[in-house]
Amino acid sequence: MASTFGVFGGAAGMTNQGNLTLISGDIGTTAVSTTVTGFRNNKPGCTYTVVPGVDEGVVSGNINTAPPPPTGPCVSEGTEDTRAIAIAARADALTAYNTLAALPGGTDPSAGNLANLVLAPGIYKAAGGTFMIQGGNLTLDAQGNPDAVWVFQMAQTLTVGGPGAAFPQSVLLTNGAQAKNVYWQVGSAAIINAGGGGTVVGTIISQAGVVFSTAGSVILTTLEGRALSLTASVTMVNTVINVPAP
Numbered sequence: 001m002a003s004t005f006g007v008f009g010g011a012a013g014m015t016n017q018g019n020l021t022l023i024s025g026d027i028g029t030t031a032v033s034t035t036v037t038g039f040r041n042n043k044p045g046c047t048y049t050v051v052p053g054v055d056e057g058v059v060s061g062n063i064n065t066a067p068p069p070p071t072g073p074c075v076s077e078g079t080e081d082t083r084a085i086a087i088a089a090r091a092d093a094l095t096a097y098n099t100l101a102a103l104p105g106g107t108d109p110s111a112g113n114l115a116n117l118v119l120a121p122g123i124y125k126a127a128g129g130t131f132m133i134q135g136g137n138l139t140l141d142a143q144g145n146p147d148a149v150w151v152f153q154m155a156q157t158l159t160v161g162g163p164g165a166a167f168p169q170s171v172l173l174t175n176g177a178q179a180k181n182v183y184w185q186v187g188s189a190a191i192i193n194a195g196g197g198g199t200v201v202g203t204i205i206s207q208a209g210v211v212f213s214t215a216g217s218v219i220l221t222t223l224e225g226r227a228l229s230l231t232a233s234v235t236m237v238n239t240v241i242n243v244p245a246p
Contacts, residue, residue, distance in 0.1 A: 002092035002228060004061065006241040009035070010090065010209070010231040013065075017215050018238035021057030025226075025243035028064030028086040033078040035233070036065060045073025057236065064089070093228045097205045100185035106153050114138045114152075115169065121148035129156035129187070133169045140201075142177035149181045150202070158186045160200055161193035165214065168197030168221070179224040180244035189232070193221045196238065201225055206232075213237035 006025035007014055013035025014027060021038070029035055037049035041059040048063065048070045050056045062077065063070075064086040069078035076082075106125025109117055114124075116136035120143060124131075131154045142148035152158075161168050173179065182202030184190065189208045192200055196219030203225045204210055209232030213221045222240045 002089040002096070002226075003246070004243065005089055005228065006059075006061075006226055006243045007234050007236070008086075008089055008093060008226075008228040009234045010229040012209070012229075012231065012233035013037070014039075014234040014236070016057035016236045016239075017055050018218065018236075019053060019056050020218070020220055020238040021236050021240070023057065023059045023241045024061070025059075025241075026061035026064060026089075027059050028062075028082070028089055029066075029233075030083070030086045030090055031066060033063075033065040033068060033070040036063060036070070039063060043074060043076055045071050046077050047071060047074075057239075090230065093205055094230055096183075096203075097185055097207075097230060100151055100183050100205065101153060103151055103153070106151070118174075119150065121145070121150055123151045123153065126152075126154040126156075130154055130159070131157075131184075132159040132162075133171065134159065134162040134167075135169075137170045137172055139172045139174055140177045140182065142173070142175045144176050146176045146178060147181065148177060149183075150177075151183045151185065153185050155187040157188050158184055158190040158204070158206070160191070161195065161198060165195035168193040168195060168219075170199045171201045173201060178244065180246070182225065190227075192223065195219070196221050198222070199224065204228065206230065208232045209234060211235045212239040
């Protein structure tokens with residue numbers, strides 16, 4: 001169920017600031033519709049606290065929340081059916097999180113900072129509890145195998161970008177690597193390129209939320225994957241999220 005979601009905001013919803021945010025796929029939360037702000041999709045009347053031309057993120061798929069509907073004309077969302085979809089998606093995300101966290105054999109390739117590394121497929125575990133990509137990009141090398149998988153396990157935070165807000169970093173794919181085969185299991189929160197910019201790949205499943213960019217930034221931040229939070233909200237500022245094909 002969670003595979004169709006580009007963003008999931010746990011039990012706290014999600015917010016968008018900016019007019020450039022675009023989510024391919026569904027978004028959702030187990031909370032009520034009013035916890036989703038700054039989004040619309042193509043269903044008649046289904047807008048979620050949008051400021052037209054200012055804070056108006058576009059979702060290509062469904063927006064799944066608990067009742068009530070976000071607006072009177074929106075009869076297909078904010079229903080018991082969409083609540084059930086959100087609950088099922090959260091359960092799927094939790095199962096995936098626990099599975100990723102339990103995988104054995106993870107190693108820390110460089111004391112927590114993955115910048116400037118070229119990593120073969122494998123399981124990587126942050127010895128100090130945190131992973132960061134600061135001071136350079138991370139490259140994932142599939143070595144010609146399109147089914148190659150990377151799992152990054154961390155008990156605490158994931159931070160991409162920096163040092164400082166002015167230095168966005170990216171995760172690069174090479175030699176057949178695919179975004180759908182990259183997973184980030186985050187024990188607390190993920191912060192993705194606080195100053196805007198950069199491209200990250202993979203499915204991020206966090207316990208305590210995901211934050212993309214910073215209010216006021218007009219530089220696009222991109223995720224080729226999914227941002228799934230089990231409890232806290234997901235915050236986006238001019239963020240593009242493309243859900244990988246199965």
